[in-house]
Amino acid sequence: MPETAPKAAGGHRVVYAPRIQDLLARKETVFRIDAATVGVSDPDLMAEVVAARPVLSAERSVYKPAAGADIPHDSATRTIRALGQDVTAAIAAPPPPARGLSGAWPYAATSYLRRWLFASDPLPVSLLSKRAVTGSDALSRLVDRAVTLWPAPGAGDTAGALAGQIRDASDALARKQAVALYRRASATLCDGVAALAGNALWLMGPAREQRAARPDLTPFLWETLRLLPPAWMLWRKGGDAYTALHPEIRPEDDVALFPLLMHRHRDFWTDPLEFQPERWAGVTDPEKAPAFMPFGFDGARCWARHLVVPLAERLLETAIESGIALHTPDGETHVPLRSLLSVRFDAKTGA
Numbered sequence: 001m002p003e004t005a006p007k008a009a010g011g012h013r014v015v016y017a018p019r020i021q022d023l024l025a026r027k028e029t030v031f032r033i034d035a036a037t038v039g040v041s042d043p044d045l046m047a048e049v050v051a052a053r054p055v056l057s058a059e060r061s062v063y064k065p066a067a068g069a070d071i072p073h074d075s076a077t078r079t080i081r082a083l084g085q086d087v088t089a090a091i092a093a094p095p096p097p098a099r100g101l102s103g104a105w106p107y108a109a110t111s112y113l114r115r116w117l118f119a120s121d122p123l124p125v126s127l128l129s130k131r132a133v134t135g136s137d138a139l140s141r142l143v144d145r146a147v148t149l150w151p152a153p154g155a156g157d158t159a160g161a162l163a164g165q166i167r168d169a170s171d172a173l174a175r176k177q178a179v180a181l182y183r184r185a186s187a188t189l190c191d192g193v194a195a196l197a198g199n200a201l202w203l204m205g206p207a208r209e210q211r212a213a214r215p216d217l218t219p220f221l222w223e224t225l226r227l228l229p230p231a232w233m234l235w236r237k238g239g240d241a242y243t244a245l246h247p248e249i250r251p252e253d254d255v256a257l258f259p260l261l262m263h264r265h266r267d268f269w270t271d272p273l274e275f276q277p278e279r280w281a282g283v284t285d286p287e288k289a290p291a292f293m294p295f296g297f298d299g300a301r302c303w304a305r306h307l308v309v310p311l312a313e314r315l316l317e318t319a320i321e322s323g324i325a326l327h328t329p330d331g332e333t334h335v336p337l338r339s340l341l342s343v344r345f346d347a348k349t350g351a
């Protein structure tokens with residue numbers, strides 16, 4: 001079997017779900033996955049696919065339709081601005097006690113981030129981002145209903161900017177959509193950043209302990225985004241717009257794009273399986289690096305990428321300063337087949 005796992009510092013091993021492992025073993029950069037899906041990891045073709053047509057509203061994650069209607073563009077931009085304000089405020093504030101980072105990752109980190117960013121939102125809004133609630137459809141519906149009646153008289157003073165979008169919605173539809181956007185934006189941010197920080201902690205291995213000698217964690221994050229990108233697969237429905245781009249793609253095909261594979265392309269990366277943060281030293285705009293797209297290509301690039309990296313860096317810093325130790329039963333971590341690529345381990349903090 002070809003070597004596909006990154007060689008993390010300290011010999012920590014990564015074991016992928018069999019279907020991810022199969023993909024990593026592919027030599028071709030355009031290949032049929034099944035009767036109705038073509039996989040692509042060729043950098044040029046990936047860029048062409050993304051540019052060939054705009055993302056359909058149903059293909060979007062945060063901004064797919066809510067309450068039976070498309071999300072208006074101005075409401076989408078207001079939401080991302082509000083999220084930016086909440087992230088900036090959290091980064092500037094002291095984090096919650098680091099003992100909250102102990103437990104099973106990435107879940108412990110997701111809950112920690114939710115507490116850090118959204119716990120000051122008044123009830124019932126803060127319930128929208130609670131794991132116990134988001135895991136249950138029935139509870140989610142109940143909380144959504146309660147939030148549409150918010151604010152109660154005198155409430156709302158401590159609300160963050162994202163919660164303010166719900167409070168200030170102009171009519172019933174806008175309010176329902178603001179509730180959906182709060183839930184989706186907070187989940188996408190906390191789940192994504194928890195995955196990224198967890199992957200980075202694993203790949204860093206014992207280098208974590210030499211934190212004092214490495215004040216800048218950003219190169220560690222960019223190298224993690226290359227080797228274990230949380231958004232490892234992008235999806236496009238229907239091949240109609242893409243048939244002219246490659247003979248393998250037929251109109252009835254869906255297309256799966258794989259940043260995970262592209263980021264290990266030997267023509268673009270030396271020692272692609274090595275975790276080498278020093279690759280990014282002096283790189284002023286990592287997203288301009290060829291064969292690299294952890295946040296998508298032009299045409300559908302992530303609106304939140306400028307929030308994700310600084311928040312992940314702050315989380316990583318907090319975890320490392322707490323003396324976090326990572327454990328798995330056999331010293332190797334498993335990556336299950338999920339839409340977000342994230343390693344699993346148990347963590348214990350000293351704080």
Ligand code: HEM
Pocket residue numbers: 050055059060061062063080083184185186188189190191192193196230231234235293294295296297300301302303304305308
């Ligand atoms: C670690 C966290 C995140 C990662 C790794 C990530 C990654 C990505 C990637 C790879 C794309 C391209 C998707 C495609 O072409 O199909 C994308 C697009 C996008 N992302 Fe993110 N993202 C993250 C968090 C967020 C958050 C928190 C938000 C907003 C609340 C967001 C909003 C968007 C938007 C609006 C797009 C453009 C596509 C669209 O119009 O729906 N992302 N992101």
